[in-house]
Amino acid sequence: MIDQRLFFQAHIDEAQHYLILSDEAYHAYRIVQDEYAARAEQQAWEQAQRERKAQEARKADEELPTECRELIEKGRTYIRHIHESNEAIPGEEISAKLDHMERVVTRIFDVVRLHPEVAPDLNKLMSYYLPTTQKLLDAYRELDSQPVAGENIQTTKREIEDTIDTLNVAFEKLLDSLFEDRAWDISSDISVLHTVLAQDGLKEDGLKPQA
16 A cells, blocks of 8 residues: 555554554654664674673683682672673662772772782672672662562662662772772882982982082
């Protein structure tokens, strides 16, 4: 009937699933389909990037001590759980919190990869903080999936969200502490450098070199 021009504005979608009876509706449908395709392409690209980085990280990990490799691999398991929980839980506010958590925790294990000597500093993180985080996220997902959200559910969800904020601050401080020794070494090097420059008369307020 469309071919015979009996439906002047009718369209059938490319998959031949829908009959659309106006040009306006078809135009709106194409916009939605194009946006969906663009999102799918972006998600596929992001997934490919994550897999590439993971492969590169695994290759780099082969040169690390066995205990350090095991710690990093276990850390990746917790990071994947945070990411999967974020995907499963709707809501922009908590999504932003979990995005931040994933970035910070990922950065912590990136530091371990570059500086294996800091691995012992993560004992409490691995034995308590991350397991507790996983438990809280599982509880939040369960609560969020309930068809009716009563007062107790809402209160518990808010408490978990506040705790995620607290954990994010703690993880940031832990990440910063991993650079403490390096910051001290750099400060010492800078101090020595300034002293040598002054002795050689190469600073404006420095001493003149002795003949």
